[in-house]
Amino acid sequence: MKKLVAIFAHPDDESFGIGSTLARYSHEGVSTWYLCGTHGESGTVDPEYMQGYTDVAELRAHELECASHELGLAGVQYLNYRDSGMLGSDDNRHPSSLFAAATDDVARRIIAHIEKLQPDTIITHDQFGGYGHPDHIKLHLATIRAYEMMYGLKFGKNEQGITAVIGEPPASADKVIPRLYVTAFSRRFLTIAVRLLPLFGQNPREFGRNKDIDLVEMTSWFVPITTRIYTKEYVSYKEKASACHNSQRPPTQQGNIITKLAFRRSQNAETFSRVYPAVKKGQPIETDLFG
Template sequence: MEQPRLLAVHAHADDETITMGGTMALCADRGVRVVNVCCTDGSLATIVDPEMAAREAEVRPRLAEIRREELTRACRVLGVDEVHWLGYRDSGMAGAPTNSDAGAFWRADLDEVAGRLVAIIRSVRPHVVVTYDANGAYGHPDHVQAHRATLLAVEAARVGDRYPDAGAPWTVSKIYYTAFPRSEAERIVALAQAAGLPPPFGDTPIDELGFIADDAVVTTGVDVRTTIPRKLAALREHRSQIGPDFPMLLAPEEVMVKEFSVEHFSLALTRVAGGARESDLFAGVAV
């Protein structure tokens, strides 16, 4: 039997854990080879750790290195087999002057980025690829660029005369986008209110949250209750970006296991038969 393989393409260190850390760990537990690609160095991110923030003049020049170390540790916790860094410069939030900086991922040549991903796809030979939707989940330029490059790479990887020096062609069976359904956001807000906790999304109305997906486009819910403890541990490894007041870390672990046990995805492309609703990214994949 062939080993099933999962490739995740994310913009920054911590995106993998926040959006699908439980799924990565679950796949690893089930014998899936899990590979993560991080597209940028994350050097422009806000430093949330108080101790690091107090030393920002010292920490900022090393932030790319720090985040790489954090990602390495988080992926080790989750059981990820392999991590690839594309090394593009963080573009900053949408509309920031840094979007136009030389070396920024947003300005990178898509043909070049896709070619690098094609080489990874043809080497790893994943059955399933996960990235973001066309809005990059919440409009961040690096997330949008990751979406574009991943879709181009998946299609190019199966065509022999595209990037002929990148290895033998490989056809990916399924592509998913990470998703956060509206109904889940509403449920979380209600739970926090009932528990007397601060609003998890601050004062921003759900309709104005850029990362919310309509329930109609969410096809897949993966039960990750057995791996929630590792997801939380991996989140804590991203110390520069995720503080103790991060919504997923505010609730006791037993509450997270009970109430936040599903990670959601939207099936964007499939070359295998399947139903309208799924509970497994590998549903219908013959390995």
């Protein structure tokens, strides 16, 4: 039985971005796991959602349980760091925050899970943290570090400034190394959004619920798409899983036209960038995370 492990920072990252891919592999018989970095403690939650919960962490763990069920996941495990919030927020300084944790310590926690789960494929955040979230960036770095510590690989930046494996694992390496992917999405759509938003009276540099996402800066963040997973038949699972994260205003329920469009546009396929094994120049786009 094949095994897939998604390593992301918050309850909802598994659904909003890559939910259809996880649902597809679950339904195809792959044992699909979510290793979640935090309990999403810093998420903004309207008071009406807090009824019956002692804190945001408890609420969001419950929402993730619901999403996991909808996606057909084999299980959810936590790294048990605290959500750091966006860069510059007070939550960054909390001693238990993922932001405050040393990358090697995070890597060691990841390794403990990888050793238990023995995945064939791992997916994590891209080096820019999607929209720049510091927890996303930390998990990217820590997952790369875990690969270096476990398998003796070396990673750096290629000529395009993208995280890439350098050289081959040492000859003594006897472990099977899981394929490693990061999320990648079309910058073309982002460029269009940046042009359209002002027409709707919105500032593309102050996007999102907390106005802390700079879409203009994001257009300069390039991650090559190497892998396209066709997911049209699994959109309903993604929508149901996303709806579980009610307190976080799933993209499907937002009034924001751009968010709605972005969500709908991504439904035919979800895209990824393969980090290990390295993709050779001119290699065609893959359509499977297991090679």
